[in-house]
Amino acid sequence: MEYLKQSLALNRELGQDRSAAFNLINITINLIDNNDLERAKQYLNDLEQMEICSKDNFINLWYRFCKAYLLKTSLRAPNRGEAEVILKQILDEEFDDYELNVWTLLKLCELLLIEVRTLNDLGILEEVETLIAQLLDLAEKSQSYHLLTEINFLKGKIALLTLDMKEARKSLTQAQRIAERWGFNQLATKISLEHDKLRNQLSMWDDLREEEISLSDRIKLAGMDEHMEHLLRNRATLTTQVKEEQITVHKERKICLVCKGDILGFMYACSCDALYCEKCARALSEIENVCLVCNTPIDITKPIKPYKEEEVGKKDIVKEPHKNPKNNDIPLKK
Ligand SMILES: [Zn+2]
Numbered sequence: 481m482e483y484l485k486q487s488l489a490l491n492r493e494l495g496q497d498r499s500a501a502f503n504l505i506n507i508t509i510n511l512i513d514n515n516d517l518e519r520a521k522q523y524l525n526d527l528e529q530m531e532i533c534s535k536d537n538f539i540n541l542w543y544r545f546c547k548a549y550l551l552k553t554s555l556r557a558p559n560r561g562e563a564e565v566i567l568k569q570i571l572d573e574e575f576d577d578y579e580l581n582v583w584t585l586l587k588l589c590e591l592l593l594i595e596v597r598t599l600n601d602l603g604i605l606e607e608v609e610t611l612i613a614q615l616l617d618l619a620e621k622s623q624s625y626h627l628l629t630e631i632n633f634l635k636g637k638i639a640l641l642t643l644d645m646k647e648a649r650k651s652l653t654q655a656q657r658i659a660e661r662w663g664f665n666q667l668a669t670k671i672s673l674e675h676d677k678l679r680n681q682l683s684m685w686d687d688l689r690e691e692e693i694s695l696s697d698r699i700k701l702a703g704m705d706e707h708m709e710h711l712l713r714n715r716a717t718l719t720t721q722v723k724e725e726q727i728t729v730h731k732e733r734k735i736c737l738v739c740k741g742d743i744l745g746f747m748y749a750c751s752c753d754a755l756y757c758e759k760c761a762r763a764l765s766e767i768e769n770v771c772l773v774c775n776t777p778i779d780i781t782k783p784i785k786p787y788k789e790e791e792v793g794k795k796d797i798v799k800e801p802h803k804n805p806k807n808n809d810i811p812l813k814k
């Protein structure tokens with residue numbers, strides 16, 4: 481915090497508007513996170529002044545984000561409603577700033593989940609699912625595997641709220657596989673425990689379907705609040721982007737649909753062109769044993785070794801996927 485303030489003073493002296501604005505943004509967000517709302521308001525006012533003078537779209541959007549973030553802390557529904565409107569407007573502008581878009585989507589999810597509970601409205605949950613799809617897309621494109629893990633984890637939790645056990649287990653499996661593949665060991669353990677818990681509670685969740693239990697109670701049972709709190713706590717780690725060294729080594733990269741890593745050992749190719757690495761294919765075989773794309777059973781008795789296709793029998797030759805997985809689009813970090 482002290483460092484941020486020093487940096488702010490220096491950037492102001494040098495007339496570095498964007499850097500000074502970024503310091504102000506970080507200070508404001510830190511203060512809000514620490515519940516020091518009065519001081520957060522002062523910094524937000526400074527940011528507003530800077531925004532008016534600079535006419536810089538980047539500063540304008542981040543100012544609006546901070547404003548919504550502050551409004552969101554209010555216990556009054558109209559303020560939270562205003563925050564929601566601002567966040568949606570930010571998304572509509574489709575400004576190319578990875579962090580801004582991720583945090584706007586996450587904060588919007590959080591707001592909508594509060595609404596789901598207070599209004600007991602399943603329709604709002606569909607809106608959350610749309611945001612989650614956007615987050616997954618963003619995380620994959622920018623190779624933020626930590627975010628990709630967390631969002632799949634969240635997707636599993638949301639599936640619990642709609643009592644869709646199959647989807648919940650699929651998402652948890654995928655979250656766990658991504659965490660394992662990219663070495664997020666603590667997170668992998670956490671997801672694995674959660675998955676075990678779910679496996680033991682399957683009959684309880686099945687019973688809930690018949691009892692027509694309220695969404696608010698389901699949110700409590702799924703531990704949603706604690707989950708969101710944990711998810712949003714670690715700002716820096718969450719949006720870290722990973723750049724893999726071997727990315728350009730293989731001309732024809734084979735990427736596993738589940739863990740998004742290069743397939744280096746055995747590969748399972750579905751008739752729909754979906755590819756799975758050995759570990760992910762086995763993980764899927766333990767739940768439904770079907771392809772995530774086309775629902776065809778995954779036959780793990782027929783593995784194929786990639787890159788040495790000449791060694792494989794003719795009928796087993798792997799076809800190229802229609803589209804290359806999206807992995808070239810790495811936005812620069814601000
Ligand atoms: Zn995999």
Ligand SMILES: [Zn+2]
Nearest residue numbers: 750752771774
């Ligand atoms: Zn398939």
